[in-house]
Amino acid sequence: MAPVLYLGHGALALAATFLYLFATRTRRAVRFIALLGCALGIALVVGADDIGMWRTTTPSGAPGAIAGAAAGAAWLIVAVRPGAGPRPAIVTGVAGSALALFATSLWIVPTLLFGACALMAIAALVSLGAVRSLAWFSVAGVGAAIVVSLGFAAWDAHGWGAIEPEGLYRGLAYGAAIAAAGILPLLVWQAVGVGSGAVPLLAGCGFVLLARIGGDPDPRIAAGLLILALALAAGAWISRLTIVAVGAWSSATFAALAFATRDAIVITAIAAVVAVAAIALWPYSRGRGRLSRGLILSFAPPTVAFAAVVAAEARAFSQATSAASSDGAWAAVAALLPLVLAAGVIIGCGAARTGESDDFEPEVVLGTWGLLVAAVVGGAFLQAVVTVPPVVAHTSVPFVYPLALVAGIVVAVRTPSPVEAAASTDAPVAIGVLALPKWLDRTLTVVAAVLGVGAVAAVGWLTLEGLSVGFL
Amino acid sequence: MTGRISIAVRVAGIVVAGGYLLGLTEGPLMMVVGGFALMTFGRGLVVERSHEALAGAALAVMAAALGVVALRWGTFDLSEIRGVQGVLGPTLAVGPEQLATAAGAAAAGGMAALIVWLGEAPDPAVDHRWLWLFEAACGALALVTVFWGPAWRGFDLVDIAVWAAALAFTAAFGVAGSFLVRRVHRGLAWSACAAGALASVTAAALVAIS
Numbered sequence: 001m002a003p004v005l006y007l008g009h010g011a012l013a014l015a016a017t018f019l020y021l022f023a024t025r026t027r028r029a030v031r032f033i034a035l036l037g038c039a040l041g042i043a044l045v046v047g048a049d050d051i052g053m054w055r056t057t058t059p060s061g062a063p064g065a066i067a068g069a070a071a072g073a074a075w076l077i078v079a080v081r082p083g084a085g086p087r088p089a090i091v092t093g094v095a096g097s098a099l100a101l102f103a104t105s106l107w108i109v110p111t112l113l114f115g116a117c118a119l120m121a122i123a124a125l126v127s128l129g130a131v132r133s134l135a136w137f138s139v140a141g142v143g144a145a146i147v148v149s150l151g152f153a154a155w156d157a158h159g160w161g162a163i164e165p166e167g168l169y170r171g172l173a174y175g176a177a178i179a180a181a182g183i184l185p186l187l188v189w190q191a192v193g194v195g196s197g198a199v200p201l202l203a204g205c206g207f208v209l210l211a212r213i214g215g216d217p218d219p220r221i222a223a224g225l226l227i228l229a230l231a232l233a234a235g236a237w238i239s240r241l242t243i244v245a246v247g248a249w250s251s252a253t254f255a256a257l258a259f260a261t262r263d264a265i266v267i268t269a270i271a272a273v274v275a276v277a278a279i280a281l282w283p284y285s286r287g288r289g290r291l292s293r294g295l296i297l298s299f300a301p302p303t304v305a306f307a308a309v310v311a312a313e314a315r316a317f318s319q320a321t322s323a324a325s326s327d328g329a330w331a332a333v334a335a336l337l338p339l340v341l342a343a344g345v346i347i348g349c350g351a352a353r354t355g356e357s358d359d360f361e362p363e364v365v366l367g368t369w370g371l372l373v374a375a376v377v378g379g380a381f382l383q384a385v386v387t388v389p390p391v392v393a394h395t396s397v398p399f400v401y402p403l404a405l406v407a408g409i410v411v412a413v414r415t416p417s418p419v420e421a422a423a424s425t426d427a428p429v430a431i432g433v434l435a436l437p438k439w440l441d442r443t444l445t446v447v448a449a450v451l452g453v454g455a456v457a458a459v460g461w462l463t464l465e466g467l468s469v470g471f472l
Numbered sequence: 473m474t475g476r477i478s479i480a481v482r483v484a485g486i487v488v489a490g491g492y493l494l495g496l497t498e499g500p501l502m503m504v505v506g507g508f509a510l511m512t513f514g515r516g517l518v519v520e521r522s523h524e525a526l527a528g529a530a531l532a533v534m535a536a537a538l539g540v541v542a543l544r545w546g547t548f549d550l551s552e553i554r555g556v557q558g559v560l561g562p563t564l565a566v567g568p569e570q571l572a573t574a575a576g577a578a579a580a581g582g583m584a585a586l587i588v589w590l591g592e593a594p595d596p597a598v599d600h601r602w603l604w605l606f607e608a609a610c611g612a613l614a615l616v617t618v619f620w621g622p623a624w625r626g627f628d629l630v631d632i633a634v635w636a637a638a639l640a641f642t643a644a645f646g647v648a649g650s651f652l653v654r655r656v657h658r659g660l661a662w663s664a665c666a667a668g669a670l671a672s673v674t675a676a677a678l679v680a681i682s
Contacts, residue, residue, distance in 0.1 A: 237521075294513070295513070300510045301488060301510060313500075314548055317543075335539075346525055348513055349521075352513075409480055412476040
């Protein structure tokens, strides 16, 4: 099963390449391929814990499941926007397989090779958008940091196995993970458009890296990121919810949750990629599907995001009240999380109130509803297939949510003439792209190229060194 | 359509929060906050964004006030909080004095937040007063459950009557207060929310240093 789940995305990329080269009418075929890719991603989430060792991979449930979720979300974006032709499907397929193998590779050389391949594919996906320099810079920066933190840490340790980096290397790995999962989507959002699939893939890459390097939760980083997330939430609310601001808020929040508890990193990562995918689809729904988007962003139960918040709060609370722990940062995290939940409700309501227009894309609206289904099913049933902290089990008691759903529907249907929305819904959403001066645009492109070439050269050098000593 | 969805989400929130508060199922205190988050989200669909922002802020203060009790008893689990009060008595009345004072401050903060939260709902004078009253009852039940304790500590009619009186008083105070902040001035609602936040933070600090 492992070859299918890991390499299936690549096979779909080959099929899309065939379409690109030889077919003229590709819309339906691309959609079919993308839906298959989405199913493969979901299958990897469900089966990640049970996959055995295959070639250079090792059974590693959490990183594999996260890679599957990221690939599934990216494929969903391709499926609902097939008008862009086969190119996004080709690159998404390559990125999906490379990310899955980066997540599960046992040895450092294949890890770096697949990581570089995934990031190059993400960069190619970004290139399909209109504004690219910031996004290229983000991806190249993450790539360079991953190569140094993982590759040179292993080199210093005189080993070829993927090790847990320590000291400065760990700091750099944390930086790369936060950048990919948290802050840099702020920059990648600039490329939102044809290459929107890059956003969940890059976010997934950050969480995969965090799950791979292991270690204990870090309350100081979590508290810092939570404060940043609250500031971004305020910015998003003031800016009337531009895509860039909401995306950055969402990504920073989930990165903070991942640092607060590693036990729940899979559900946190899944919540993150679902949220960023919903935000990436936002501009094309033209305000439609707003309820589904609002619920996804609101952190309300029974979504998987709420389960992630509960897991983080439980961990922070138990550490803050533990006699053995005297770290005030845990108390700060426990105190900040209710604020984060409230910020989610406010932003979610704002997203659910955006103005509608008639020129929306129906498939995109359907895709957003699909993401809500994924968020709810993930919140209610994910504990059955992935390892979660015990407290999460209490967030999905079998009868409470169905009872709430039935009661809500019955009462809503039987209520005569309900109050309708306030007359002035918020304005249609804007992406909020930065207008960079030309010189800065060029400089960023050059820096991205230097970082990217440097990272690839370092991977090549490590590969040759490894081959010369026969590391396999 | 948005109006019906709003009602459905609010009712779902009442069922989720009520299910945990009434002890129909066990779980962490955050589940109650989650139910209130759903109610707030449902109301946010039909009110202006400034009302939604204030309701969200009140939700955070209410969550913080409830969290102080969890901090006081060192447990995040609602049934354990209920259980310890069943044995030792209401959180508000159990010493030492500093902790009881902290609980009182948190209860005051929670009450202020409940008043603001109720005041930011769609106008109950226009429609769906019953739904708003259910939300008020749910908010009062949350405060009474964590600050006063469970209704049932054994077959003691006086105990049950006192509990019911506490619930009725909290709900009535919340409803009356919300009418006041709705009618007087919007600045009053923001001030009440800020005062509630200050009380909750002070209470948490008192518990932490004791």
